[in-house]
Amino acid sequence: MATLNPSSRAAGGRRRWRFNTAYLFVAPSVVLIAVFIAEPIVQSGWMSLHNWTIGGSDNPFTGLANYRALWHDSRFWNALRVTVIYTGAVTVGQVGLGLAIASRLRRTTWFSSLLRTAYFFPFVASLVVVGIVWKFLLDPQVGLVDGWLGGLGFSAPQWLQSTSLALPTVIAVGIWKNVGFTMIVLLAGMQQVPADLYEAAMLDGAGPWRRFTAVTLPALRPALLFTTLIATITGLQLFDLVFAMTGGGPVFSTESIVMYLYEKGFVEFQMGYASAIAWVLFVVILAVSAVQLRVARNRDGD
C-alpha cells in the first residue's frame, strides 16, 4: 500500500475536482440514517430542552430543567442501577458461558452439532415471546418450574414477585436467550485458528489449559470484543424482556432506563423529560462503547 501505482495517484489528484463515486455508494444508507435516525435523535435532543407534550399547543423552552430534575430523580438513578447491573451480569454471563460451551462443543460431531443447534435455538424467538413463555414457566400456580420444585418438596420462590429475586431472574432469562449466539460467534472464531498453532504448542509441551490461554484466547480477541460490545449495547437498551415479564416491577426493582423512558413518554406523555432520559442513556452507551474499544485497542498495541 505504501507504493501507489501512478494511475491511482493520478486518480487521487483528480479527486479534487471530479465527483467521487464513493459518495454514490454510501448515499442510500446515509440518507436513511440521516432521515430516520440522526434527525430524530437531534429532534429528541431539542425536545429534551422543553416541557414537551406530544401535540401540545405550547411547549415552553425550559433549558436544562429536565436534566436538573433528572439529577434529583431517585427513580432515574434506580433505573440506571438496574440497567447497569443487568448489562454487566448478562454480558459477563453470556460471554463467559458462551466461551465455556463453545470450547466444549468445538469438535464437530453429530452430537455436538445437535447441542449447538439447541443452544442457538432461542436466537430465533423474539424477546417478547421469550418473556411471555418464561413468565408462565415461573408462574407460581401453573408454571412448570414451581410445579417441579413443588414435586421435589421445595416451596416455590417468588421468582418475579420478590423484589430481590426479580432482577436476577430477568438476568438469567437474558443470558438464556443470548448465550447461543455468543457461543456460535466464538465457535466460528475458534475454528479459524490454524491447527498448526496448536500442534506447535503441543510440541512445546503445553497442556490444553495453556493452549487455551496462549493460543485460543488471543486468537479470539476480535470475536470477544464483538460479542462483548453487542451484549453491552443491547443490555443497556433493555426493554422488551422487562416489558413482557415484569412491567418494571415489583416496586421498580426491574425498571430499566428504556422502560422508565417509555413510562414517562408514552404513559405519562412527558416527552421532554423522556427525551432527556434518552439523551443521558445515549451518552452512557457511547461512553461505555468507547472505553471498551479503547481497552481493546490498547491490548492490541501490546
Place this chain on the structure above:
Amino acid sequence: MATSETLMHHGAAVDGHRRGHTPADKTTGPRNLARVAGRIGAALSWLVVVIGALAIVLPFVWMVGVAFRTNGDLYADPSRLWPQQWTLHGIRAVLDQLPFVRLLINTFVFAGGTTLLLLLFDSMTAFALARLRFRGRNVLFLLILATLMVPFQVTLVPVFLTIFHLGWLNSYQGLIIPRATSALGIFLLRQFFQQLPRELDEAARIDGAGNFTIYWRIILPNAKPVLATLFIIQFAALWNDFLWPLVISSQTQMQTLPAALTLFSSQSGVDHAALMAGAAISLAPLAIAFLLLQRYFVQGVATTGIK
C-alpha cells in the same frame, strides 16, 4: 469454571501419557488418579453442557404442550410437561381471530423486502468504507457506529411524525424503507470486505473496471456466505419486531404475524392455551427455517470475519 478445571485435569493426563510409565515412577498412583479425575471431569462437563441444552429447549417444548392443553389439565398438574387432555381450542382461537394468511404475507413482504434492500444498501456502504477513499470516510464510519447506540424508543415519536408527513403510515414503504439500513450490517460487511485481498480490485481496475463493476462483479460474489448470514440475522430480527409494525400500521390488515400474535397473546387473560398457541405459531416459521438451515448458518458466521 467447570470447563477450565476439566481442561487442566485433562492436561495432566496427557502429560502422564507422553512421559510414559516406569515401574520406578513414584507418582504413578497420583497420575492414574489424575487420569481418572480427568475422565470424570470431562464426563461431568459434558453432563453440564447437555443439561444446559435441555434447559434451553424445555421451555419451548412446554410452550407447545400448553398450546394443546385444556385449562383443567394444566391446573390439575402443572409439573407435567405434556398434555393428557388435548384440545385444539387454543389454535382455533388464534386462527379464528386473526387473518392468518394475510399476516403471513405481510410478514414475508416486510421482513424479506427490508432485508434484501438492507443487504444492498449496507453492502454498498460497506464497500465504499472498506475499499474506496473519500473525504469523511472515518467520520462517517464512526457516525454509523454511533447509531447502533440509539435506543429505538428514543426516536419513535419523531420517526412517526416523519412517516406521517411522507404519507407512509399503513403502507409497505412506511414499514420497509426506514429500516432498510443497519449499522450492524455495515459494520460486519466492512470487516469482511477489508479482509478480501486487494489484488482482486487492482487486477480488475487494470482491466478497466469501474467501482460499480468491482462491487457487483467481484466483491459481492465473494461475500455470499457473509451476506447469507446477515440475511438470517436481519430477517429474524425483523420477523420478530414488535413495536415497529404496531406503530406504523394501525390496522390488523397491515400488521405482521408476530406482532399481531403477541398482541393476541398478551390479551388472552386466563386462556393459557390460546396464549401459548399464539406464541408457538409466531415462532414456528422461523424455527422450521432455522432447523433446516442451521448447518449453513454456523458456517456462515465463521466467514463473517468476526473471528
Place this chain on the structure above:
Amino acid sequence: MKGSVINMRRSAACLGAALAAVTLTAGCGNNGVSTSSGGVVQLSMLTGFTGPDEPAYQALVAEFNKTHPDIHVTMTVEPWATVAQKLPASWATGAGPDLATPSSDPGSIFSYIKTNSVLPLDSAVGSADGKIDAGAFPSAVRDAFTVDGKLYAVPANMATLALYYNKDMFTAAGISNPPATQDDFVADAKKLTVSSGGTVSQYGLSLADNQTIQMWPILQWMNGGDIVDGHGCAVVNSAASVSALTKWSQLVIQNHISPIGQSGADADTLFASRKAAMEINGPWAAAGYKSAGINLGIAEVPVGPAGPITLASTVPLMIERNTPHAAQAEQFLAWYTGKTAQAQFSQSSGFPPARTDLGDAVAANPTVALFAKALPYAKLYLAGQPQATSIDTDVYIPMIQQIERGANVKSAADSAAQKINQLTGCKS
C-alpha cells in the same frame, strides 16, 4: 382536505404493494383517517377492548351501521398498551382515528385535553333525540369526564366491581353465605385460607397489585379511607386509610390470605385454577370463570363502617378534535349512549348500562342487576385528578407493593402522601 391528500398517497401505496406481491389489495382500505365514499361517511374507531367482551362492542357498532345507512363505523381493537403508544402521535398529526378510547384509565383524558386532541362535546349534549344525554350518565362518570365545565368523553362502558366467590370452597369451609360486612369478609378470608406445613394450598382472597383493575382502594374506602380528597390533597395517610392498609397487609403477610405481587392476570388465574376462594373483579370475568368450571357465586362487595362502596370503572370514548366528520361522530356517541343501545349492550355483555335510568331493562338478568345495583355508590379510582396516571404508577402501586412486603404502613403512607401532594400541588 387533509383526508383526500392522504388517500391519494394511500392509493399510490396500494399500487406499490400490489406490484410487490400479488393478492394484496385487501389491506389498502380505510383506517385511521376518515373518508366518505358513495355518500357514506366512514368513521374509524380505535379501542382497547381485546377481551372476551369484544363481540358485544362489535355487535353494537354493527347495529349502528345497520340503522344508519349513511354512516359506517369501523372499530379496530388493540391492546391498551398499543393504543397508548400510537394515539398521542397519531392524534397530534391528525392521522388518527375519528373516535378512540385512549385508555382504560378515565384519568387519561386530561393528557389528551392538554394536547388539544379532543373535541369538546358540549354542543351535542342534550336530552332531545339525537343528543348525548349526559344527564343520564352516573354522576361519578359525568364529573370525571367534565373538565372546566366541558364534557370531553362519554362512557364506552361502565363497570362496577363485585365479589366473586367459589361456592364449593364456601361449602367445604362450612360457610353458607358470602360475607356481607367487613368483619365477615376478614373472618371468611382467614377461614378459607388452607395451608399445611407453611405452603398454602388455598388462598382466601386473590388480590392483585399491578397491571390490574385496582382492588386495594376498595379495602381502604370500605374503612372510610381514601387516596386523594376533592381538593387534590393526599389522604392516603389518614387514620382510616392507615388502619385499613395495616389490617389487610397483616392479613396478607401473617395469615397468607392472598399471594403477594400478583398482576391482574395472575390473580384471575389463581381464582380460575381453584386456588383462591374469593376475588374482587368486574363483570368481564364471569364468563371465563364459568367456562373454567368454577361453581361461581357473585355478590356485592361487603359493607364496612363507611357504608356500601365499590370501585367503578369506565372507559372514556372521545372524538378527535380535527375530524372532518364531527357531526356524524357525535351522532354515533348519542346513539351509543342512548337507551336502546345501552339496554342491548348490557344484555349481551353482562356489563351494567352506562345510564342510571334503565332499572327495568336490566332487572331481567340477575348478574347485570347486581353490577348495576352498585352504580349509585361506586367510586372511580383517582377520579378527576389531572395527575391520576402519575399518582397511580409513581406512588400508589409502589406503596401497596412495599406495604405487602412488610414496609411500615404509616411511614410508607406518609411518604406516598408527600409525593402525591407534590404532584397535585396541594399545600396542606
